[in-house]
Amino acid sequence: MRSSVLRIFSFLFILFLAGVASFPLTTAVAKVYIDITSPAFRRLPVAVQEFAGPMGKEMSEIVRDDLDFTGLFSQIDERAHVESPSQPFNPKNWTPLGAEIVVKGIVKEGKELVVNVSCYDVFEGREMFRKEYRAERNLVRPLAHSIANDVYFSITGEQGIFRSRIAFVAEEKGEKRLLIADWDGHRVTDTGLRAHILISPRWSQDGSKIVYAAEKNRQWGIYVLDFPNMKAERVFASQGTNIAADFTPNGEQLIFSSSKEGTPDLYSLNLKTSVLKKMTSSYGIDVSPAVSPDGTLIAFVSDRGGTPQIYVMRSDGTDTRRVTFDGTYNTSPCWSPKGDKIAFSGRRGTNQIFIVNPDGSGLTQLTTEGNNEDPSFSPDGRYIVFSSDRDGRKGVYVMRANGENQKRITPRNLKAYAPRWSPR
Amino acid sequence: MKKIILFLCLVAVWGVFGCAKRQVTQQLQPGGQQQEAVRDTSVADKRGEIKPEERITEQQLAKVETKEEPARFKEERGLFDDIYFDFDKYDIKPEAKPVLKDIAAWLLKNPAARLSIEGHCDERGTNEYNLALGDRRAKSARDFLIALGVASNRIEIVSYGEEKPQCTEQTEECWAKNRRAHFVVLR
CATH class of the missing domain: 3.40.50.10070 (TolB, N-terminal domain)
Incomplete structure (x- = not known):
């Protein structure tokens, strides 16, 4: 009897809270001058x-x-x-x-x-x-x-991204360095990180770490650079190729590709417990995992269908679906911050940046000049940074997410690529 | 106890209906009056919102110290020819088989030597996929040598993807030279 009264009480209490929540507490709503979500706005x-x-x-x-x-x-x-x-x-x-x-x-x-x-x-x-x-x-x-x-x-009424930064790899005299610049390419900072080969930097969602892969002494390792103390630590190494790690949203796990058991497959590594789990097993190549912003899905590249294509699976490794069908070479997937788009590099004679909905619809080509690779969205999803060789030497470029206003942000004499836009 | 619960229930019920009623009355307010109210606030609001003062700071980051590791082995190059692959492929071509047979024979005669197979790609692919492709090329060569009787623990592989091109021009001849497996003897 008593418990049923309690249950009724708690039900009514929830209703009460719902009523309060739906009631507008602040009457002053800020004026929005431009609805940037509207497709046809006036400048x-x-x-x-x-x-x-x-x-x-x-x-x-x-x-x-x-x-x-x-x-x-x-x-x-x-x-x-x-x-x-x-x-x-x-x-x-x-x-x-x-x-x-x-x-x-x-x-x-x-x-x-x-x-x-x-x-x-x-x-x-x-x-x-x-x-x-x-x-x-x-x-x-x-x-x-x-x-x-x-x-x-x-x-x-939306947060700007003008204080966000871009991490990228620069190459000079056969040595690779990890650099970070403002979003407009100014104030290039050298992290001091250098290696014979250094690829695929990715930020953690809180911006406090960058994970990357480097080859040292004929061995590929996954490394994490920790910003406050500027320490780079190797978190995984084995025989074979260990590359292209991405953080889960809480920063506790890394998803990466390793060929330690023969062919490149995806693994998850818990950074706290060091527990390693195999997520995919295919005869061919599984590489370039990109964890969706909410952590529920993983986009990756696989050649299981004969050519490299973008696939999406649940973060537990189940329910794998192919996303791209156009073209014979689609790689380097990355998610928009809302998780409603995947940008990737697709080969159509040369490599170009495309965006597609995660269900495979809405394929749109954004670039046409030169080879364009390594797309990465700005934290508000309105811009994309990528690398391009359209002016000769590879450099880092930014554009609006609809392909407008493409411009180089790194110096012309610097070979730069693999850019990644920081969180806010 | 029961009385307290009953009282709280009543409070909750009042809360739900009380709120709903207020909301309705507000929606029923005539439009004109509401507009008036908005205009009033805008006049009173000539001076804008004063946002709290902001101090722009930035963490001064130290530089990472990169340590050089000493090499694990003495490397011997040029003992064997490279073998080549088609674009985006990692199967062993017929013309590569004699090279691999020579390597297997040499390894069986020199049981103390170890072999590292480097997988390389041309620059047309994307970096990460090329590293995976280079890995598969090196593995194809390794599997072939194991099939010819070389113990698996004597052969390690490493992929360099498009990072160490043999030839840097943008021509098909040049790309073909870069799609290779390179053999290094480790002693």
Whole structure:
């Protein structure tokens, strides 16, 4: 009797909670200027005014470049600006130019950079936000990217990716190094990691680690680079080829390809317990596992059907389905952050970047020039980084996820490839 | 105890219906009044949201120390010819068989020597798949030697994929030279 009363009580209590949850607690909903999920949007005219004060020009240019790359905005030509940077915002100065959003900033000289930024809605004559940023002088680029992130968020309601970074492999004199650059290719940092052969860097979902494969003394090993303490540790090695590891979302396991039992098959390695489990057994090649963002699926490459193609299986190794059927050479799969797309490199005479839905529908080719490989999505899924030899030497390129605005971000004289976009 | 539970039940029921009722009344508000309210807040809101001040910092990362490991074996190259493969294939071609037979005969005469077979690919494939393909090429050669009587523990394999090309021009002749298994004697 008593337990049934308790059960009724808990049922009603859940109903009560559900009622509270469905009731809008905050009535003020932020205005969204561009619905970036809508297929047909108009480019929003934005005026990022040259910031007043030292390094103001450089900073406002970085903010402009970030916003430009998104393809969501059109910039009002700076020469047309009527209002001077030091004058207060007046909507009457901007309406005739067609500007709908105005960004103004003032940089103060001092031991460090202090920047006060305001973002205005011209139609409503209203300030959208104001904020003070402080940074050491050498961090002018990250500071400007942070401003771009805030402007982007106040307009679209989505987090920007302008402070994310890209890891890639660079080759010089037969030696390979792991480098990390800002998303726009600036501020290249050398991790110090070098090897005879170093391939397939992949970030953990929290951004604190990169896993990669390296060959030393005729043996392939899987290594994990830990960022806070900058230690690289070998977590697996055996006879045969051990390559292309990817983290599970919680960072506790690695999925990789090993030929230790004869042919390249997929294995999972628990980093805490060191328990190794075999996940696939095929006569041919199974390689390049990519764990879906929610951890439920693994995309990989297999030649079990005669040619290398993309397959998807559940993370326990069951329920394997083939995804690609067009072409005879489809490799290097990677997931979009929402898990609704797989990007890969498909050979059509030359290697090109494609995207496809995980069920095999919606195949779209994004590149046409040169050989394009190693796609990796930005953390918001709106951009793809990849490597290309279209200008001769292999380099790292970024583009929008629909293939627009492809541009090289690494120096022309540097052979660079295997890029991976960091989490936020 | 029962009384307390009954009371909590009543509270819960009130909560559910109370909320629902409020929601309905709000939906029934005439549109004009609501618009008025929105305009009011926007006027009061001329000064925008003041976001908390942000300090931009970045972790200064030390550099990883990369240690060189001493070689495990003395390597002897050039004793045997390379064998070649077709694009994206790892089966042993007929013209490769005499080379493999010579290698097997040499290994049977020199029982102390070990062999490392390197699998290589041309640059047209993608790096990871090429490493797997190079692995399969080296394994095909190894399996052939084992079939000719060489003990499996004397042959190790390593794949270099497209990472160590023999020839760097972008021509079919050059690519064909790179799709190879290379044999190194380890002593």
